[in-house]
Amino acid sequence: MADYTLWHALTGGILIGLGSLLATALSGKIPGISGVFGRLLIPATPDKKWRFLFLLGLIGGAALSFLLWDSAALFRPMRPLVVMGLAGLLVGLGTRIGGGCTSGHGVCGVGTGAKDSIAATLIFVGVAMVTVLIYNRAVL
Amino acid sequence: MKAGRFFLIFLAGALFGTGLAVSGMTDPGRVIGFLDIFGSWDPALLFVMAGAVGVYGLGMLILRRFQNQNLKLPSTASSPIDRQLIIGAAIFGVGWGLGGFCPGPALANLGTLRIEALLFVPAMAIGMLLAQRFFGADQGR
Numbered sequence: 540m541a542d543y544t545l546w547h548a549l550t551g552g553i554l555i556g557l558g559s560l561l562a563t564a565l566s567g568k569i570p571g572i573s574g575v576f577g578r579l580l581i582p583a584t585p586d587k588k589w590r591f592l593f594l595l596g597l598i599g600g601a602a603l604s605f606l607l608w609d610s611a612a613l614f615r616p617m618r619p620l621v622v623m624g625l626a627g628l629l630v631g632l633g634t635r636i637g638g639g640c641t642s643g644h645g646v647c648g649v650g651t652g653a654k655d656s657i658a659a660t661l662i663f664v665g666v667a668m669v670t671v672l673i674y675n676r677a678v679l
Numbered sequence: 680m681k682a683g684r685f686f687l688i689f690l691a692g693a694l695f696g697t698g699l700a701v702s703g704m705t706d707p708g709r710v711i712g713f714l715d716i717f718g719s720w721d722p723a724l725l726f727v728m729a730g731a732v733g734v735y736g737l738g739m740l741i742l743r744r745f746q747n748q749n750l751k752l753p754s755t756a757s758s759p760i761d762r763q764l765i766i767g768a769a770i771f772g773v774g775w776g777l778g779g780f781c782p783g784p785a786l787a788n789l790g791t792l793r794i795e796a797l798l799f800v801p802a803m804a805i806g807m808l809l810a811q812r813f814f815g816a817d818q819g820r
């Protein structure tokens with residue numbers, strides 16, 4: 540798997556869908572990453588164990604893939620670190636105010652045809668495209 | 680939850696993380712390449728979403744038929760499209776476009792101790808805590 544093709548994109552997407560499906564069946568919750576992670580930060584959350592193990596699996600699965608395949612290990616940082624910090628803050632704020640991220644709204648919500656998730660996904664993809672456009676014009 | 684279930688939930692996470700890495704979504708360059716529609720556009724993210732949405736949607740349709748006391752599925756009914764949803768999604772969009780990281784890929788890069796992830800994830804946690812403290816996020820369930 541040295542050279543990346545769109546088959547990698549489709550295959551990876553299928554794995555993401557399968558992982559989400561299995562986590563939904565086991566937890567009885569919509570396993571969006573921002574919600575799984577965000578609720579770990581709340582002391583009163585009763586079901587922390589599966590959340591922690593799911594994220595641990597995610598980190599482990601990715602780390603192993605980086606070791607196994609060159610195309611998976613490709614990493615091109617695009618922004619200075621100060622911008623990454625600001626981006627992280629906004630992603631944390633926005634995903635919890637809006638109730639989901641690319642996985643909770645984008646994969647699970649769109650997959651089951653939830654209108655709120657379809658709206659959220661259209662908004663965050665659209666706003667992100669405009670943000671990239673402005674950043675590239677203004678900064679680069 | 681029994682021990683076997685906990686192993687399976689770890690496996691679910693591993694499938695997810697492997698999918699993120701194999702699909703190239705852990706690379707901010709590829710994500711921003713998709714978002715940069717006026718640059719040299721990279722369609723990969725669209726194929727990732729198609730695969731994930733297709734499998735999840737179809738899988739949920741099938742799982743619904745087997746629902747019983749051992750298999751409880753969450754409600755997938757839509758919440759109202761209100762101000763919170765719109766403003767939150769827009770703020771997330773700005774952050775996603777700025778960094779090229781959404782929560783999954785940022786966490787996925789923690790294992791290899793990428794400095795970008797080591798900075799992004801704590802900042803994200805602070806943003807989430809602020810959303811929970813001051814904007815009433817995550818109060819239900």
